Amino acid sequence: MSLVTLRDIETAKSRIEGFIKKTPIVSSKLLNDWLGHEIFFKAECLQKIGAFKARGGCNTVSWLVENGQKPAKIVANSSGNHAQAIAWASKQFNIPATIFMPSYSSKVKIRATKSYGAEVVLCETRDIADAKVKAAAAEKFTYWIPPFNHEQVIAGQGTAMFEALNEIKDVDAVFAPCGGGGLVSGTMVATRGLSPQTKVFGVEPLNANDAAESLRKNSIQRLKSIPDTLADGVMTMAVGDITFEHLKKLDGIYEVEENRIIYWSQWLTHLLKLHLEPTSAMSMDGVCQWLKTQKTKRKVMVVLTGGNVDNATQNAIWKEDCLMEIPRL
Template identity: 70%
Template structure:
């Protein structure tokens, strides 16, 4: 089934009571430096601190709408999706068990528990995935995957849907790629509301399974857990549903770790709020894309989340990059 704008609209209506309509931020200094207008959809101010609340809430609301309320929800995730499903299930009064690898952010594990979920930790992502499949085979148990699900995609797409209803004449939308759910939903919303606006994906070079998949024309899976500070993009492979949408993107960028560090520092400073490395890396793609343009552009960047533990924070700030302004970065 090919999803359309109407599916995003229905999702936005379903999740209205359960999510925040997040703000759009700008930095006049950044705009002055780069010579373009850049807008940030601040999903770090979303419920659970990330856009993932949208997809989780929409999926459960859709199940209820279909008369298919499960007796239990299960999910597998290393971070924000875990918290999102825990929050959504709690909001609908449904018991939930989340399966997470042990290397997940400690703060995200604790937050998932705080939303009322039972958390089961495993040594590897493979074991985690096996356990959630086993749990999902039980009667009246529903598995909400992190990205490869139509209703998850529709929920995630509501972030850009909201943005493009508030902003006019946007030339390009940038969003990070983990499993591709946010990008897929963003593409559907953009094509429906603003067909001339480009949609551009961004991924860590150290976790570039989506880029490799697009180059080779088939889904490529990483052989090991990637070494990247962008923990929201550590997905081993995109899904068969999301890949079909990723193939329709206008461009795709792979970003090195030092650029991820740089923009996490600078966006935190310029926007005065906590921002995850996973979405901060999109700004390097924006900078490169704008560098090829001869006229002033209006760009939307999805700030996908603001959940970052102390260990990652320390790695981000080992070297101070705020002495190097964005006009001179190489």
């Protein structure tokens, strides 16, 4: 197994910069004053397709074409943003794409995937979608791009933090959501290469904590059922063998309860004036858990992963008002 390197991320950055956006870094003075620390947010919710996944998808498709391996068809499995990313990236190179998605995926993400020209096959469960994509990948001249367990996908995702740390220096810690581990793996490689003293943390829902369990038991643990979490971007059933090797090098992983995901979804939307998925906002609770252990002022970078939210999720986020409780450590 070959792990991703900083050189892979640098190459990916050059490969995709004509396709993706260099997203802004934003902050809230009010939030910084309340918490007593400097928090910066890499706004990948403003990326192409509304999520960081455009980076990994575009890098992998571009890599195939660059190496003379342009397939007749691309297939992928995803519950949302990776589906859109592969549909969009495939369209850039006029390659037909078929995406296998669980039927419980966000309706906004299903419609968006179709709008980029991909064929969408809805499956009753994530496991069925995974089985169908494996069968489809066996067809001649077909290439399967998985949502996280692929070196080029990881390298592409790592370009977000590569950009961020070249813009903001002397960061004490970086935080990113962890589903299958592709973003956190790329974030870890970019951070270790550019700023070795900076700590790297993953964040996942307590209700979908397979990565944390895997690290505790030092073996990949699989969720027994579809996780009940509002953070639909991290509903993967297990991390991959490649991402797990990267995750072992993290400084830690924080688990977040659903009420805190809702709390930070409301507050970050309010403070940053950005449209954010619960998965994006979730990391902020991990930030607070870490800051409570710190005795000096810290500078933190957070990846805001996406902004694709359907009506049902919005209603769940705003069912009760959390803005009466001001963020404090």
